[in-house]
Amino acid sequence: MTIDRIAVLGAGAWGTALALEAHRAGRKVTLWTRRPEQADEIRRSRENAVYLPGIALPDDLAVTSDPAEAIDSADVLLLVVPAQHMRAALSSFEIPPGLPLVSAAKGIENTTDKTMSEVLAEMLPDNPAAVLSGPSFAGEAAAGKPTAVTLAAPDERLALALIEAFGTRTFRPYGSTDLVGAEVGGAVKNVLAIAAGIVAGMELGENARAALITRGLAEATRFAVALGGRAETLMGLSGIGDLVLTCSSTTSRNFSLGARLGKGEALEAILGRSPSVVEGVFTAASLHRRARTLEVEMPIAEGVDAVLNRGIDPGTVVKELLSRPVGWEFADAGPSAS
Ligand SMILES: NC(=O)c1ccc[n+]([C@@H]2O[C@H](COP(=O)([O-])OP(=O)(O)OC[C@H]3O[C@@H](n4cnc5c(N)ncnc54)[C@H](O)[C@@H]3O)[C@@H](O)[C@H]2O)c1
Numbered sequence: 197m198t199i200d201r202i203a204v205l206g207a208g209a210w211g212t213a214l215a216l217e218a219h220r221a222g223r224k225v226t227l228w229t230r231r232p233e234q235a236d237e238i239r240r241s242r243e244n245a246v247y248l249p250g251i252a253l254p255d256d257l258a259v260t261s262d263p264a265e266a267i268d269s270a271d272v273l274l275l276v277v278p279a280q281h282m283r284a285a286l287s288s289f290e291i292p293p294g295l296p297l298v299s300a301a302k303g304i305e306n307t308t309d310k311t312m313s314e315v316l317a318e319m320l321p322d323n324p325a326a327v328l329s330g331p332s333f334a335g336e337a338a339a340g341k342p343t344a345v346t347l348a349a350p351d352e353r354l355a356l357a358l359i360e361a362f363g364t365r366t367f368r369p370y371g372s373t374d375l376v377g378a379e380v381g382g383a384v385k386n387v388l389a390i391a392a393g394i395v396a397g398m399e400l401g402e403n404a405r406a407a408l409i410t411r412g413l414a415e416a417t418r419f420a421v422a423l424g425g426r427a428e429t430l431m432g433l434s435g436i437g438d439l440v441l442t443c444s445s446t447t448s449r450n451f452s453l454g455a456r457l458g459k460g461e462a463l464e465a466i467l468g469r470s471p472s473v474v475e476g477v478f479t480a481a482s483l484h485r486r487a488r489t490l491e492v493e494m495p496i497a498e499g500v501d502a503v504l505n506r507g508i509d510p511g512t513v514v515k516e517l518l519s520r521p522v523g524w525e526f527a528d529a530g531p532s533a534s
């Protein structure tokens with residue numbers, strides 16, 4: 197399988213950065229944005245000034261608002277629309293059966309509590325799916341700084357073709373067949389990054405942040421396994437890798453939002469009129485609901501949902517988390533373990 201022509205659907209920061217990475221890897225790239233005026237502006241200025249300012253886009257990177265122009269000649273579609281808009285965006289496209297789809301969105305759909313691959317499987321069951329996820333701030337990747345991600349597809353040949361299509365010296369996709377584990381890592385870390393931000397905003401200290409990352413990883417792993425993913429995937433780039441990045445940097449929108457919540461600002465005031473997406477805000481409730489249905493214990497994710505959606509103040513949630521009984525660190529490491 198050879199992938200030469202790539203359509204990137206979604207021209208936010210990450211879609212634009214991935215279009216640039218694919219172009220650097222020698223592919224023919226078309227970047228689609230839903231707004232004709234944005235397509236005109238990017239074509240004119242060779243810059244996505246709203247979402248990825250300061251990064252020059254090459255002249256032969258095509259930009260369009262016509263889905264057919266992007267999709268009809270593509271060997272693969274890279275889906276980089278925010279998770280809550282993925283379904284609507286997909287239903288506005290004519291996608292031929294068999295065309296591989298790679299989701300780079302990190303979230304769970306609020307109206308159905310479905311992961312992105314579940315949405316794809318429901319809407320486009322005849323198209324093979326893959327996931328691109330991992331520690332990757334768009335600005336750094338676009339600037340050519342070294343970035344490594346997980347590229348996961350159940351079809352090994354597709355995973356290998358995608359690695360070949362995107363890989364460069366500085367953009368390094370590592371293959372996996374565990375699509376579920378990879379997408380869970382990306383979706384859950386945004387909720388945990390809000391929690392890490394709250395910890396920072398409340399000045400609870402670096403020990404607390406490290407504890408949160410570690411216990412958060414345990415939550416993400418339990419959730420991934422319950423959905424059919426592999427625990428080892430959460431030890432990789434799309435798991436611990438992305439968790440460490442996003443829980444430690446104010447470049448993260450999720451972490452920054454959490455930090456402002458931790459300092460006492462109201463959610464509505466923080467979200468304001470920013471055009472950028474903070475995926476964890478929408479994923480938290482779905483994650484909590486889905487975890488409950490699967491009987492997976494996720495106290496940190498539950499706490500974030502309580503702050504965002506039930507008006508509980510961060511101090512109360514922290515108190516509750518710290519009141520939980522302590523016990524064995526791993527379920528299989530108690531006195532009955534061999
Ligand atoms: N920015 C990053 O560093 C980064 C890195 C890795 C993954 N991601 C993930 O990529 C996805 C996209 O995030 P982003 O940072 O590129 O977005 P962004 O915040 O830069 O921009 C939002 C984009 O969504 C588009 N959009 C909004 N509503 C839409 C709709 N109904 N249909 C189609 N498009 C719509 C907007 O036009 C805009 O292009 C998210 O799931 C995010 O978690 C982002």
Ligand SMILES: O=P(O)(O)OC[C@H](O)CO
Pocket residue numbers: 302330331332333334386389438441442447448449450451473474475
């Ligand atoms: O800015 P955030 O919090 O959406 O994080 C961006 C990327 O997902 C980091 O890998």
